[in-house]
Amino acid sequence: MIVSESIASRSLRQDVLSADLVIVGGGLSGACCAITAAREGLKVVLVQDRPVLGGNASSEVRLWVLGATSHMGNNNRWSREGGVIDEILVENMYRNPEGNAVIFDTVLLDKVMSEPNITLLLNTVVMEVTKAGDAIASVRGFCSQNSTEYVLKAPLFCDASGDGVVGFLAGAAFRMGAETREEFNEQFAPEKEYGELLGHSLYFYSKDVGKPVSFVPPAYALQDITQIPRYRRFNAKEYGCNLWWVEYGGRLDTVHDTETIKWELWRVIYGVWNYIKNSGKFPEARNLTLEWVGTIPGKRESRRFEGDYILTQQDIVEQRPQEDAVAFGGWSIDLHPADGVFSERPGCNQWHAKGIYDIPYRSYYSRNVKNLFLAGRIISVSHVAFGSSRVMGTSAYGGQAVGMAAVLCKQYGVLPAELPAKGLVPALQQRLMARGQHLPHRRLHDAKNLVNEATLQASSTLSLQAFPEGELRPLDPAVAQMLPLPAGPMPGVSFHAYAEQPTTLEVELRVSSKAGNYTPDVTLAAVRKELAVGKNCVDLAFDVSLPATAYAFVVFRKNPLVKVPFSSQRVTGVLSVFNHINEAVSNYGKQTPPDDIGIDAFEFWCPQRRPGGQNVALRLSQPLTCFGAENIRNGIARPVDAPNAWVADSKDANPALTLTWDAPRTFRTVVLKFDTDFDHPMETVLMGHPEQVMPFCVRQYTLRDEHGAVLYQREGNYQTQNVIRFREPVTTRSLTLTVAHPSAEVPSAVFEILCYED
Known part of the structure; x- marks a missing residue:
């Protein structure tokens, strides 16, 4: 028993924690930053003011994680973010293909708590910053659940808090609202500066309980549903983040007015539900009840802090190369009307670029607080560019870059802004790529990788000349088969076409105007073929020569009268x-922007989700021979202008790749990188997915030494990157990786192998 006499005052319990890096904000950007830094040996304190991690992706808000893939609704092929965020998304796909937000909470908490170098403080709000000159010395926070005050000290800090609480308290330069068109010469920016912002959103989930359910609205529910112009389009079956348009607050202070905004969103949600349940216009809602309504709003925009570079519209649309690129983006420039749900205008205004774009390291630290990194939606970008960079997949990717930058800062004893001046950005880029972070137009050159010294020998290599024929499908919509082709003459193409009546089939050969893009905006040749009723054997000869290795598009123009065979391979x-059309991301088959906003017009050519999206069953006059073993050390671990993978022949019963050295080598770590379909966006909540494991991923493999002894064996793999660390160093003259084909319809593939002494 504790008995305390009355005294004048008391102090809270105080814990003082020291670390190499303190990260404030436990959304995806902060979590990925923490995991990245911790795995490299830094002691990290991760501070989150909520009871779970994930921010807008958590069960408290329930927004799906998206980035450059944009629901597979743009032309950014194989653009899902890599590294830790990829690991989390793939893990969630395996554990949680149904998209349960509560399960995603556990996935993210599991990843963070598995790192012994991370101290996680949940329910802890940072409210004070102490500085030493122009650097942060400590931050002070309070945990409401254990009534403890924390003083957190470190040489480096990262603000990933969404509203930028640390940067604000530390006096870091920031912006709110839109810049004028004149300031950065952004044509999509307004002519006059304004303070309007993207608003907050709240979601709700409904549930069918199998019997009629009545609903009595609370007194604060919106009574006049006509105040919401969208009310004519209500759908009783929509729930969760499909209700992203339930947005409000763009004309208010999205930091300090958040509680006011939340109450207005509650008013809207219960007013919407009252209309659905009690207007009599939705009989399908008779058995529905409200299962969950958000209690904290998902924020889109507040402060943006200034770094040494401010990313702008031109950087995105023109895909300007950045020498210090450490991440990429690819979501559309997605700006919303300030009046949100009460606006007569569409809920969003998305304009896509033709491909992904670089984000420079200089946008990830404060220009005037010397030891403060920035991560998440608060990084150094203009309001227009923010419309793209703000999404969670992109934010998490930047968080990983910050985590690795902090590692180099400690290693070399420098501050964030000194990394470029000291010539350390290339080292940062290489460290990121080695850990799975794809950087456009860059390759991994790792002198420590023993694979570079080895002779490679594969048991077989795929030579792809034809896809076997399967189901017939009409050319509606138009379809294009992407083919990775070398420089030189275009091979002939043949296929079968089935016509319901005499008609004309139009086929084009296209490429992209920019290396590494997948927008087929250049037509090299066009052929028209007259088809008779029934089966037609079609041979196409394109009299063109490709100037460089690239993906070519054999485009079959829309013709509902024609069917062609597709393949299950x-x-x-x-x-x-x-x-096709994907209205969720403003994809209507072709982007046709106004002439004066600085956005390109182009067609969208996007994959279909499985089980759709099969390859066209065509035959080439010359086989594709781009799947050789040398790809595993070319420094690119995903398709770009070529597959960049060793792919075994599907008839090879035991595909194997052997690395042989001229003398015994000693190593302790082997890294294997497999294909988990970087085109799949892997939305984390709400949407279900047809599979737990990507069909291209190698599930079973074995590593053997020169004597055939098994060094490591794995069954049931589903992850992109497998890091194998042996308890004791291994010495051998050769290393053989044997892999099993994922299925009879998918040959095994390996993107990259890394082998290190330590």
Whole structure:
């Protein structure tokens, strides 16, 4: 028993924690930053003001994680973010293909708590910053659950808090609202500066309980549903983040007015539900009840802090190369009307670029607080560019870059802004790529990788000349078969076409105007073929020569009178795309922006989700021979202008790849990188997915030494990157990786092998 006499005052219990890096904000950007830094040996304190991690992706808000893949609704092929965020998304796909937000909470908490170098403080709000000159010395926070005050000290801090609480308290330069068109010469920016912002959103889930359910609205529910122009389009079956348009607050202070905004969103949600349940216009809602309503709003925009570089519209649309690129983006420039749900205008205004774009390291630290990194949606970007960079997949990717930058800062004893001046950005880029972070137009050159010294020998290599014929499908919409082709003459193409009546089939050969893009905006040749009723054997000869290794698009123009066979065979780095519509991301088959906003017009050619999206069953006059063993050390671990993978022949019963050295080598760590379909966006909540494991992923493999002794064996793999660390160093003259084909319809593939002494 504790008995305390009355005294004048008391102090809270105080814990003082020291670390190499303190990260404030436990959304995806903060979590990925923490995991990245911790795995490299830094002692990290991760502070989150909520009871779970994930921010807008958590069960408290329930927004799906998206980035450059944009629901597979743009032309950014194989653009899912890599590294830790990829590991989390793939893990969630395996554990949680149904998209349960509560399960995603456990996935993220599991990843963070598995790192012994991370101290996680949940329910802890940072409210004070102490500085030493122009650097942060400590931050002070309070945990409401254990009534403890924390003083956190470190040489480096990262603000990933969404509203930028640390940067704000530390006096870091920031912006709110839109810049004028004149400031950065952004044509999509307004002519006059304004303070309007993207608003907050709240979601709800409904549930069918199998019997009629009545609903009595609370007194604060919105009574006049006509205040919401969208009310005519209500759908009783929509729930969760499909209700992203339930947005409000763009004309308020999205930091300090958040509670006011929340109450207005509650008013809207219960008013909407009252209309659905009690207007009599939705008989399908008779048995529905409200299962869950959000209690904290998902925030889109507040402060943006200034670094040494401010990313702008031109950087995105023109895909400007950045020498210090450490991440990429690819979501559309997605700005919303300030009046949100009460606006007569569409809920969003998305304009896509033709491909992904670089985000420079200089946008990830404060220009005037010397030891403060920035991560998440608060990084150094203009309001227009923020419309793209703000999404969670992109934010998490930047968080990983910050985590690795902090590692180099400690290693070399420098501050964030000094990494470029000291010539350390290339080292940062290489460290990131070695850990799975894809950086456009860059390759991994790792002198420590023993694979570089080895002779490679594969038991077989795929030579792809034809896809076997399967189901017939009409050319509606238009379809294009993407083929990874070398420089030189275009091979002939043949296929079967089935016509319901005499008609004309139009086929084009296209490429992208920019290396590494997948927008087929250049037509090299066009052929028209007259078809008779029934089966037609079609041979196409394109009299063109490709100037460089690239993906070519054999485009079959829309013709509902024609069917062509598709194939159930799938191959790493080979894909079909369709000129279909995806309204969720403002994809209407073609982007046709106004002339004066600085956005390109182009067609969308996007994959279909499985089980759709099969390859066109065509035959080439010359086989594709781009799947050789040398790909595993070319420094690129995903398809770009070629598959960049060793792919075994599907008839090889025991595919194996052997690395042989001229003398015994000693190593302790082997890293294997497999194909988990970087085209799949892997939305984390709400949406279900047809599979737990990507069909291209090698599930079973074995590593053997020169004597055939098994060094490591794995069954049931589903992850992109497998890091194998042996308890004792291994010495051998050769290393053989034997892999099993994922299925009879998918040959095994390996993107990269790394082998290190330590």
